[in-house]
Amino acid sequence: MSMTWKEAIKQIESLFEHCEAMMTSDEPVWSQDCEALKVALSALRGPTREQVERVWRGEWIAYLDGEHIMPERYYSCSKCGGRGHLSKKNFCDFCGVPMTDKAVDMVMERLEALGYGKDD
Ligand SMILES: [Zn+2]
Known part of the structure; x- marks a missing residue:
């Protein structure tokens, strides 16, 4: 069976x-x-969307690099501190956590594809 x-x-x-x-x-x-x-x-x-948001999701934090004459805007990942120029990336390049609503959607879709998920 x-x-x-x-x-x-x-x-x-x-x-x-x-x-x-x-x-x-x-x-x-x-x-x-x-x-x-x-x-x-x-x-x-498996994890709920709320848990994914609370535990996994990171945020891009803007900061200016003062070492240049014209300060440049960079972004760092709130989870790992990895730094880059882009704020709109869905996932952190360094630690892979989801950074946007779209990225959280993608994580939930992947979890459902694996069989986790809804109570239906
Ligand atoms: Zn990161």
Whole structure:
């Protein structure tokens, strides 16, 4: 028997519901089982967009390089400090984190292509 990722999520969700219902029976072992199922579900579902935004996303920070007679505008990555001229790049050239809304969209699409994602 072979099960898809999403079918497995559904199955574990129903185990989790069962587990939570059993928690009322004062059996401490169930709380560990429930916790383990919760971790498994979260791993199968993958990161949410909010988590990607909060944990992975960086920002381009503008600064002027004062060493030149005519200061030039550069940008540095808020995650790794890597420096470049372009502020509009979707991903940091140095550490690869997403820097724009479009880049976050691309990350979410890649995660979904791998099987992570939506609760549908
Ligand atoms: Zn970076």
